[in-house]
Amino acid sequence: MKITKLTLYRVPPRWMFLKIETDEGVTGWGEPVIEGRARTVEAAVNELTDYLVGQDPCRINDLWQVMYRGGFYRGGPIMMSAIAGVDQALWDIKGKLLGVPVYELLGGRVRDRMKMYSWVGGDRPAEVIEGIHTLREIGIDTFKLNGTEELGIVDTAAKVDAAVGRIAQIRDAFGKTIEFGIDFHGRVAAPMAKVLLRELEPFRPLFVEEPVLPEQAEYYPRLAEATAIPLAAGERMFSRFEFKHVFRRGGIAIVQPDLSHAGGITECVKIASMAEAYDVAFAPHCPLGPVALAACLQVDFVAHNAVLQEQSMGIHYNKGAELFDYVLNPEDFVITDGYFPPLPKPGLGVIVDEERVIAASRNAPDWRNPVWRHPDGSVAEW
Ligand SMILES: [Mg+2]
Numbered sequence: 001m002k003i004t005k006l007t008l009y010r011v012p013p014r015w016m017f018l019k020i021e022t023d024e025g026v027t028g029w030g031e032p033v034i035e036g037r038a039r040t041v042e043a044a045v046n047e048l049t050d051y052l053v054g055q056d057p058c059r060i061n062d063l064w065q066v067m068y069r070g071g072f073y074r075g076g077p078i079m080m081s082a083i084a085g086v087d088q089a090l091w092d093i094k095g096k097l098l099g100v101p102v103y104e105l106l107g108g109r110v111r112d113r114m115k116m117y118s119w120v121g122g123d124r125p126a127e128v129i130e131g132i133h134t135l136r137e138i139g140i141d142t143f144k145l146n147g148t149e150e151l152g153i154v155d156t157a158a159k160v161d162a163a164v165g166r167i168a169q170i171r172d173a174f175g176k177t178i179e180f181g182i183d184f185h186g187r188v189a190a191p192m193a194k195v196l197l198r199e200l201e202p203f204r205p206l207f208v209e210e211p212v213l214p215e216q217a218e219y220y221p222r223l224a225e226a227t228a229i230p231l232a233a234g235e236r237m238f239s240r241f242e243f244k245h246v247f248r249r250g251g252i253a254i255v256q257p258d259l260s261h262a263g264g265i266t267e268c269v270k271i272a273s274m275a276e277a278y279d280v281a282f283a284p285h286c287p288l289g290p291v292a293l294a295a296c297l298q299v300d301f302v303a304h305n306a307v308l309q310e311q312s313m314g315i316h317y318n319k320g321a322e323l324f325d326y327v328l329n330p331e332d333f334v335i336t337d338g339y340f341p342p343l344p345k346p347g348l349g350v351i352v353d354e355e356r357v358i359a360a361s362r363n364a365p366d367w368r369n370p371v372w373r374h375p376d377g378s379v380a381e382w
Helices: 038-052 060-069 076-098 128-136 157-174 190-203 219-226 240-249 264-277 290-300 354-361
Strands: 003-011 015-022 027-030 114-119 142-146 179-183 231-233
Touching: 003 038, 003 354, 015 038, 015 076, 027 076, 027 290, 038 060, 038 076, 060 076, 060 264, 076 264, 076 290, 128 142, 128 157, 157 190, 190 219, 219 231, 219 240, 240 264, 264 290
Parallel strands: 114 142, 142 179
Antiparallel strands: 003 015, 015 027
């Protein structure tokens, strides 16, 4: 069996799908993308195509190693996202060829259903309460929201009170009938992270995500010493070789690799396993599309330490398309009591609506993240 063709489709809202075709007619889909840099990842996948065409798609491990080690320069968001999308499509092909879901190829399920959570409240964390009410009506009881807006390296008591006040209102409104994580989104520098974590601790969030930027990962153990809130990070780390430093230093309770950024299924199964050895939970990052989500779920169902799955239904980024708009089998993803079922179909378990993808790719926008500035005009972390 040989790979014959790779085709990329950039589509709204900010996604990119990869179709890999073979000489035996089996096709696979992946989702290689970095939000805001889709065209750069597109170029990286195109560079991998020279090698991939003509290769046996079933030798996923070898192809992964060639894509990673075959380039003298390696790693980082662009290359690892390109590899991730190819890797997902290869697993999709292999599963379809053998007639089983990917989790069967990975040794079979360790759980019957997977807990998921929803984003509420958008980029700026107002109107969260209304969002939670709406989502509770469809059985969702676990959420994530942004913790702050722009925050200076050292900032005011008023800003701290605003951030903490919102969380207090949520606990007030819903008590312990819901749970939520708070995403600092890398907006908070170490001096303020310490203050905010202390003030937020009484409200017992499930976790605080990216309490500081991953560039400042040396602060994770120090911050963890100072708070009982579990700290989460990992969406901006791209391989085992980055995660190993986090595991060794300690401080992170939940790792959140992105199946479309961190080398795909092949790499993230290994990251999950490393995390398990360190008593660290696994919660894949996934504000992306349905192929990425399906890839996440395949790993969630084989990783004993998988605790929560992010997904992008109704997320503030989904302008122009929603999570299942390009999917022909949305019924396989139906959420019951806040859990996803195991996807029953062979491969990744998602049937991509190719006609719709092709049509949408004709006018795909180039999504960019906003550039925020502090009141003094200096650029702020978004
Ligand atoms: Mg995040």
